[in-house]
Amino acid sequence: MMIGFYAMIGKRNLVKKIIGMNLFQTAIILFFVSIAAKRGGTLPIIEHGHGVHAIQATAYVNPLPHVLMLTAIVVMVSTLGVALAIVIAIYKRYNTLEEDEILKLRK
Amino acid sequence: MILQSPALVIVIPLIFAFLNPLFGWWRKGLCYPITLVALSLSFLASLHTLHIVITTGTIHYYLGGWKPPWGIEYVVDYLNAFVLVIVSFVSLMVAIYSKRSVEQELPEKIVFFYCIFLLQVTGFLGIVITGDLFNLYVFLEIASLAGYALIAVGEDGAPFASFNYVIFGTIGACFYLLGVGYLYIVTGSLNIADLSQILPNLYHSKVVLVAFAFFLVGVSIKMALFPLHVWLPDAYTYAPSTVSALLAPLMTKVGAYVMIRVMFTVFAPYFSIELIPVTTILGWMAAAAILFGAILALAQIDLKRMLAYILVSEVGYITLGVGLANRNGLTGAILHILNDAFMMLALFLVVGAIMYRSGKREISQLRYLHRKMPFTMAVFVIAALSVIGIPPTCGFFSKWYLILGAIDANKWIFVAVLLVSSLLNVILFFRCIENAYLEPVAENSSVGSELAITREESPLTMLVPTLIAGAGILSFGVLSGKIISTIIQFALPAGF
Numbered sequence: 001m002m003i004g005f006y007a008m009i010g011k012r013n014l015v016k017k018i019i020g021m022n023l024f025q026t027a028i029i030l031f032f033v034s035i036a037a038k039r040g041g042t043l044p045i046i047e048h049g050h051g052v053h054a055i056q057a058t059a060y061v062n063p064l065p066h067v068l069m070l071t072a073i074v075v076m077v078s079t080l081g082v083a084l085a086i087v088i089a090i091y092k093r094y095n096t097l098e099e100d101e102i103l104k105l106r107k
Numbered sequence: 108m109i110l111q112s113p114a115l116v117i118v119i120p121l122i123f124a125f126l127n128p129l130f131g132w133w134r135k136g137l138c139y140p141i142t143l144v145a146l147s148l149s150f151l152a153s154l155h156t157l158h159i160v161i162t163t164g165t166i167h168y169y170l171g172g173w174k175p176p177w178g179i180e181y182v183v184d185y186l187n188a189f190v191l192v193i194v195s196f197v198s199l200m201v202a203i204y205s206k207r208s209v210e211q212e213l214p215e216k217i218v219f220f221y222c223i224f225l226l227q228v229t230g231f232l233g234i235v236i237t238g239d240l241f242n243l244y245v246f247l248e249i250a251s252l253a254g255y256a257l258i259a260v261g262e263d264g265a266p267f268a269s270f271n272y273v274i275f276g277t278i279g280a281c282f283y284l285l286g287v288g289y290l291y292i293v294t295g296s297l298n299i300a301d302l303s304q305i306l307p308n309l310y311h312s313k314v315v316l317v318a319f320a321f322f323l324v325g326v327s328i329k330m331a332l333f334p335l336h337v338w339l340p341d342a343y344t345y346a347p348s349t350v351s352a353l354l355a356p357l358m359t360k361v362g363a364y365v366m367i368r369v370m371f372t373v374f375a376p377y378f379s380i381e382l383i384p385v386t387t388i389l390g391w392m393a394a395a396a397i398l399f400g401a402i403l404a405l406a407q408i409d410l411k412r413m414l415a416y417i418l419v420s421e422v423g424y425i426t427l428g429v430g431l432a433n434r435n436g437l438t439g440a441i442l443h444i445l446n447d448a449f450m451m452l453a454l455f456l457v458v459g460a461i462m463y464r465s466g467k468r469e470i471s472q473l474r475y476l477h478r479k480m481p482f483t484m485a486v487f488v489i490a491a492l493s494v495i496g497i498p499p500t501c502g503f504f505s506k507w508y509l510i511l512g513a514i515d516a517n518k519w520i521f522v523a524v525l526l527v528s529s530l531l532n533v534i535l536f537f538r539c540i541e542n543a544y545l546e547p548v549a550e551n552s553s554v555g556s557e558l559a560i561t562r563e564e565s566p567l568t569m570l571v572p573t574l575i576a577g578a579g580i581l582s583f584g585v586l587s588g589k590i591i592s593t594i595i596q597f598a599l600p601a602g603f
Contacts, residue, residue: 008274021277032288075248082252083273086259089266
């Protein structure tokens with residue numbers, strides 16, 4: 001997570017920044033998924049769940065963070081798409097992806 | 108009767124956003140009326156929601172019939188409903204205004220512009236109405252992504268400004284998401300009402316503190332609070348004028364709303380005020396934001412850029428109200444959400460109209476504009492007076508409550524900051540007004556050159572929203588006592 005964060009702030013190349021952004025987001029997704037894990041937990045699929053059995057929550061991995069992360073992955077992909085589209089627009093305009101050179105050209 | 112209006116507020120713009128490309132593919136001219144229809148329906152729904160809240164109290168709307176804390180819930184109380192109406196009204200005004208300006212600035216992209224425009228509004232409304240922290244994150248990202256795209260289609264420097272915004276916005280959203288994760292670890296819940304019941308027993312846990320810090324930093328980036336504001340001026344300067352008029356009044360206000368929600372509803376006020384000195388820190392940051400925003404605005408030549416820095420300082424006002432954390436301060440903050448939305452709307456609409464007519468945007472080029480565009484400039488003066496804080500306009504009243512709050516809290520430095528910033532705003536705006544109104548007519552002011560300055564008022568679709576915004580500033584000023592007694596005093600979080 002910190003590597004991604006560093007890349008977003010420290011790197012001068014725009015594509016490297018995007019890679020950093022992706023690392024950062026993936027790390028958060030892993031963080032959420034790791035929350036769900038339980039010692040000895042199994043897949044959260046309940047077999048023969050017709051009756052009103054008491055379900056032992058400790059025996060199953062918590063499925064909710066996974067579901068949340070599905071949404072977060074969608075958000076991440078669309079952020080990546082928008083960022084890349086913007087980078088293409090920048091490249092067409094300035095012919096470079098180095099932040100310093102762009103700032104010089106804008107003066 | 109099952110109450111559907113809270114869901115309709117969100118669903119209508121969302122559905123119409125996707126209908127827009129379909130109709131636009133068939134006939135381009137349809138996009139504008141469709142957008143207007145969607146936003147007016149959404150505005151009516153939000154008015155209806157506010158009416159229900161005032162008559163019967165807080166609404167709980169369970170999406171798909173799933174009961175919280177499992178399902179996603181929309182909770183509408185006074186604070187929500189109030190901000191909802193502001194958001195839907197401002198976006199309707201900007202949509203009406205957008206016709207000519209979009210035709211001029213983005214002639215080939217009209218269809219997709221309106222599609223993303225509606226998505227943007229959906230995001231804002233969703234942030235405000237939802238009662239679920241993760242759902243809030245999703246809407247925050249919808250609003251931000253649409254914002255990145257809208258800013259990037261602007262003029263020359265826009266893609267680069269937008270890229271910086273993407274980086275900052277993503278950091279902010281990721282911090283927010285981490286905060287949600289930490290809270291989920293300790294509580295196992297994402298529902299705001301549920302969290303506020305579970306959390307008080309856990310206030311001394313370090314995890315909760317970390318979550319709170321992540322929330323606060325994330326939201327501060329999104330609302331451009333002072334040291335984290337660097338993305339804002341560039342982004343709003345280069346964005347198309349319609350987009351700045353939509354984003355500037357709303358993005359920051361919605362951020363402020365989220366901040367109030369997290370600090371005082373998810374966490375109890377005594378946690379944010381007494382257990383950790385967060386409000387004090389926020390107060391000082393806000394004071395710095397007010398001063399630096401105004402001082403940096405002084406240094407700008409570009410009118411739009413100057414407004415962007417004024418916006419930074421206005422965000423400071425709202426945060427200062429939150430940071431004071433007493434009754435008057437919060438009343439001022441919530442009232443300022445309304446007032447500032449309208450002030451910024453009016454100012455950015457005026458600048459858009461000036462750029463549309465003359466293509467000029469530097470303060471020194473405003474000359475003779477009061478003859479060319481008398482109504483537009485009149486609205487500019489009203490909005491300027493309101494930002495400065497002169498009585499009949501609404502800006503005076505929220506500042507009044509903020510100053511009262513600062514006095515109540517015995518923070519005399521904040522009182523001084525508020526007064527000094529008013530003076531700085533006087534300098535700022537009189538520089539513009541002087542350039543526009545008082546410039547001596549050129550030496551040979553014969554009849555010929557008098558006639559040469561013809562009236563070029565902005566087109567009707569642009570003029571009407573501008574005038575409504577100006578009228579709004581005046582009438583909210585006159586009615587502010589009533590607004591406070593019917594809505595805001597109930598909108599204050601419990602415990603004040």
